[in-house]
Amino acid sequence: xxxxxxxxxxxxxNLARLLRAxxxxxxxxxRSELTRGLGLARGTAAVLVAELTEAxxxxxxxxxxxxxxxxxxxxxxxxxGPLTLAVDLREDAWTIATAEIGGALTVREERxxxxxxxxxxxxxxxxxxxxxxxDLGPRVVGVGVxxxxxxxxxxxxxxxxxxxxxxxxxxxxxxxxxxxxxGNDATLAGLAEARRGALRGVAVGLHFHVDFDLGGTLxxxxxxxxxxxxxxxxxxxxxxxxxxxxxxxxAVGCWSLQVGANALLRAMGVPVExxxxxxDALRILAGAAAGDARHGxxxxxxxxxxxxxxxxxxxxxxxxxxxxxxxxxxxxxxxADAFATAYEAGLMAFxxxxxxxxxxAALGGDATLVGAAExxxxxFLTPEGLTAWQAAR
Amino acid sequence: xxxxxxxxxxxxxNLARLLRAxxxxxxxxxRSELTRGLGLARGTAAVLVAELTEAxxxxxxxxxxxxxxxxxxxxxxxxxGPLTLAVDLREDAWTIATAEIGGALTVREERxxxxxxxxxxxxxxxxxxxxxxxDLGPRVVGVGVxxxxxxxxxxxxxxxxxxxxxxxxxxxxxxxxxxxxxGNDATLAGLAEARRGALRGVAVGLHFHVDFDLGGTLxxxxxxxxxxxxxxxxxxxxxxxxxxxxxxxxAVGCWSLQVGANALLRAMGVPVExxxxxxDALRILAGAAAGDARHGxxxxxxxxxxxxxxxxxxxxxxxxxxxxxxxxxxxxxxxADAFATAYEAGLMAFxxxxxxxxxxAALGGDATLVGAAExxxxxFLTPEGLTAWQAAR
DNA sequence: TCCATTATGTTCTCGGCGAGAGCAAATTGG
DNA sequence: CCAATTTGCTCTCGCCGAGAACATAATGGA
Numbered sequence: 024x025x026x027x028x029x030x031x032x033x034x035x036x037n038l039a040r041l042l043r044a045x046x047x048x049x050x051x052x053x054r055s056e057l058t059r060g061l062g063l064a065r066g067t068a069a070v071l072v073a074e075l076t077e078a079x080x081x082x083x084x085x086x087x088x089x090x091x092x093x094x095x096x097x098x099x100x101x102x103x104g105p106l107t108l109a110v111d112l113r114e115d116a117w118t119i120a121t122a123e124i125g126g127a128l129t130v131r132e133e134r135x136x137x138x139x140x141x142x143x144x145x146x147x148x149x150x151x152x153x154x155x156x157x158d159l160g161p162r163v164v165g166v167g168v169x170x171x172x173x174x175x176x177x178x179x180x181x182x183x184x185x186x187x188x189x190x191x192x193x194x195x196x197x198x199x200x201x202x203x204x205x206g207n208d209a210t211l212a213g214l215a216e217a218r219r220g221a222l223r224g225v226a227v228g229l230h231f232h233v234d235f236d237l238g239g240t241l242x243x244x245x246x247x248x249x250x251x252x253x254x255x256x257x258x259x260x261x262x263x264x265x266x267x268x269x270x271x272x273x274a275v276g277c278w279s280l281q282v283g284a285n286a287l288l289r290a291m292g293v294p295v296e297x298x299x300x301x302x303d304a305l306r307i308l309a310g311a312a313a314g315d316a317r318h319g320x321x322x323x324x325x326x327x328x329x330x331x332x333x334x335x336x337x338x339x340x341x342x343x344x345x346x347x348x349x350x351x352x353x354x355x356x357x358x359a360d361a362f363a364t365a366y367e368a369g370l371m372a373f374x375x376x377x378x379x380x381x382x383x384a385a386l387g388g389d390a391t392l393v394g395a396a397e398x399x400x401x402x403f404l405t406p407e408g409l410t411a412w413q414a415a416r
Numbered sequence: 417x418x419x420x421x422x423x424x425x426x427x428x429x430n431l432a433r434l435l436r437a438x439x440x441x442x443x444x445x446x447r448s449e450l451t452r453g454l455g456l457a458r459g460t461a462a463v464l465v466a467e468l469t470e471a472x473x474x475x476x477x478x479x480x481x482x483x484x485x486x487x488x489x490x491x492x493x494x495x496x497g498p499l500t501l502a503v504d505l506r507e508d509a510w511t512i513a514t515a516e517i518g519g520a521l522t523v524r525e526e527r528x529x530x531x532x533x534x535x536x537x538x539x540x541x542x543x544x545x546x547x548x549x550x551d552l553g554p555r556v557v558g559v560g561v562x563x564x565x566x567x568x569x570x571x572x573x574x575x576x577x578x579x580x581x582x583x584x585x586x587x588x589x590x591x592x593x594x595x596x597x598x599g600n601d602a603t604l605a606g607l608a609e610a611r612r613g614a615l616r617g618v619a620v621g622l623h624f625h626v627d628f629d630l631g632g633t634l635x636x637x638x639x640x641x642x643x644x645x646x647x648x649x650x651x652x653x654x655x656x657x658x659x660x661x662x663x664x665x666x667a668v669g670c671w672s673l674q675v676g677a678n679a680l681l682r683a684m685g686v687p688v689e690x691x692x693x694x695x696d697a698l699r700i701l702a703g704a705a706a707g708d709a710r711h712g713x714x715x716x717x718x719x720x721x722x723x724x725x726x727x728x729x730x731x732x733x734x735x736x737x738x739x740x741x742x743x744x745x746x747x748x749x750x751x752a753d754a755f756a757t758a759y760e761a762g763l764m765a766f767x768x769x770x771x772x773x774x775x776x777a778a779l780g781g782d783a784t785l786v787g788a789a790e791x792x793x794x795x796f797l798t799p800e801g802l803t804a805w806q807a808a809r
Numbered sequence: 810t811c812c813a814t815t816a817t818g819t820t821c822t823c824g825g826c827g828a829g830a831g832c833a834a835a836t837t838g839g
Numbered sequence: 840c841c842a843a844t845t846t847g848c849t850c851t852c853g854c855c856g857a858g859a860a861c862a863t864a865a866t867g868g869a
Binding site for chain 2 (some may be wrong): 025026027028029033036037040061062063171175180181189218225226227244248249250251252253254255256257258261262263264265266267272273274275276331332335336338339340341342343344368369370371372373374375379382
């Protein structure tokens with residue numbers, strides 16, 4: 024959506040702008056607010072709303088009156104309007120949900136899976152997606168899938184602890200007419216924060232998701248930085264801590280060896296088995312919270328590494344705000360002093376007078392699904408997407 | 417320039433698109449190429465070209481005939497057209513040049529300066545800028561200034577080895593009607609590469625400039641990532657090397673302590689004095705080139721740190737290409753093996769099959785001036801900028 | 810040398826779009 | 840109950856780019 028060039032494109036661009044704005048406002052904005060916000064004439068807005076309604080893209084419903092004057096209406100989703108399928112594939116289970124314009128989610132199915140081999144897991148998921156697509160019919164305009172590893176050109180590049188390697192996920196998940204878009208789970212969690220969470224309206228935001236690994240994304244004007252091939256955000260694989268441990272990723276001394284579930288075990292001197300330590304990590308956190316000194320020391324060590332690395336990335340990328348999800352929230356909350364001290368010490372002096380705040384993500388466990396839905400809507404809420412929808416009926 | 421919304425805005429947006437395209441093509445593109453490239457109708461292009469000519473924004477001149485058919489013309493700068501002033505303030509001297517549409521530079525003045533106090537240096541520069549502005553008259557539409565340190569909200573935040581600290585440079589340099597825009601020199605060198613150098617057409621590029629310090633910028637779609645307050649690109653101030661030396665910036669273990677002029681001295685065991693070692697560093701490079709083993713070892717050490725850190729940032733940011741300027745070019749060329757080995761070892765395994773190439777910058781010493789000129793033109797080559805120009809005559 | 814071919818510039822008409830004005834409608838609050 | 844207020848609706852107007860038809864200016868082969 025680079026902007027209209029011809030007078031004929033104006034209409035479709037403005038249509039997309041209006042529907043996008045209604046979507047971004049989560050179906051809470053009134054027509055008059057949207058009109059003002061987009062700088063449209065009232066007459067133009069009337070035409071656009073009529074066209075959206077006619078095309079079953081959106082619908083007006085009465086708004087609670089707030090002040091004097093003729094009442095206006097809220098522009099929200101149409102009961103027969105477009106849906107996206109949001110899919111969250113985790114290491115041991117997946118969830119399928121629908122999202123409507125405005126972003127409201129409805130979970131439709133949730134199932135455990137064996138984890139391996141990837142082809143089995145993905146084709147099982149593909150079957151389920153196909154079933155929902157059939158149920159929902161042509162209302163589904165796209166499928167967004169969150170995957171727990173880096174995604175490049177539609178392929179899952181590498182999930183060491185599941186031993187997935189270069190899996191052609193997009194191909195296996197291809198689903199009828201609806202386009203399937205893949206994204207990394209940490210990236211999509213960040214995207215969700217940027218659209219509907221703690222990074223809303225932030226020009227440059229940095230999001231970290233901590234689990235076994237540490238992933239994240241840089242959000243510029245509400246969208247994740249995509250990189251050359253879609254694998255930006257592997258902040259965990261920079262040698263930020265001066266360690267010399269070899270990492271599953273193939274490099275050495277990666278930051279994510281010092282921050283995350285396994286890092287907690289390592290700090291406790293407990294042997295680390297691939298993808299098995301999440302419960303142990305939570306026990307360490309619980310122990311630290313209960314006052315156990317050894318647990319507390321391990322937690323502090325990890326929190327220090329987390330704070331120091333965060334500072335490094337803040338130095339380099341100058342975000343306005345940093346958000347955390349996954350284990351990162353508790354790491355930082357339970358060892359607030361250790362984190363804050365390391366964070367401040369790692370900042371360049373000139374950043375210390377007004378450092379970017381580090382905040383927990385506002386969206387809870389749904390973040391990844393929300394992000395997956397946004398990913399799919401991003402491809403639809405364009406002049407081309409809406410024109411295709413209108414042409415199809 | 418977010419795109420036209422009303423039919424009245426179409427004209428000015430297309431005018432700006434056309435002039436921007438002519439500028440980006442360095443005054444080499446013909447009208448027919450531009451028309452095709454922008455997807456304009458021939459009739460529309462005729463009107464736009466007439467308007468550009470009429471407004472003295474651009475001018476057509478005959479193009480060498482290449483094939484059969486009616487000849488077309490090259491759309492290039494107008495002899496009375498807009499100019500920007502490009503200023504490069506270095507640690508010991510400054511340069512003032514003009515740039516016209518298409519980017520051609522003409523150096524107008526070059527002078528050494530004492531370095532301190534900053535107010536004296538800057539007001540001397542301001543006087544010179546004012547003189548050139550008076551000479552050139554209203555053709556100058558903006559002034560872009562490159563500064564050798566981080567810039568935030570128009571202030572030079574911190575240049576430790578010059579002991580500049582929070583200097584209100586924009587205020588001191590304010591120059592009549594022409595807007596003054598400041599930028600970091602490494603950022604602007606990267607911008608120049610993105611527009612007219614080795615990062616041309618690259619969706620995501622990473623540029624490093626190495627001198628005493630290591631700075632850089634991430635270029636997304638031809639523009640530097642700006643960050644929340646304009647201080648992105650301080651990649652040198654991440655602890656990528658596991659050192660525990662304190663850095664002038666206030667943090668510890670910064671990468672730029674291991675890569676740059678001072679790092680070479682340090683690797684040789686030579687005492688480091690602030691801002692004094694550039695010649696010594698060049699001597700070390702020359703010695704290494706001549707085959708001296710101790711010099712070679714120091715160079716290798718620095719090149720390894722450079723390669724490893726580059727890999728870390730490639731992991732995190734997924735650029736399509738990496739470019740180097742300043743000392744970085746020789747560091748990498750003279751110790752190509754050390755760099756390459758460390759670079760590859762630092763990459764995540766899945767990036768090794770097709771790692772982003774690391775290339776020397778294509779623009780030589782002019783890069784910073786070119787970038788400063790682009791910075792100023794970016795503010796002008798917009799619908800608003802052109803409308804103001806047209807209104808002023 | 811000449812003319813068919815080719816590519817591009819020029820001009821004009823046409824359809825479409827948003828701005829904006831004027832009016833209608835619907836609510837509030839004194 | 841009515842003035843004030845805000846918004847929706849409708850219609851006209853000016854402007855813009857598309858596209859067609861035509862004009863123009865070069866090439867290159869016969």
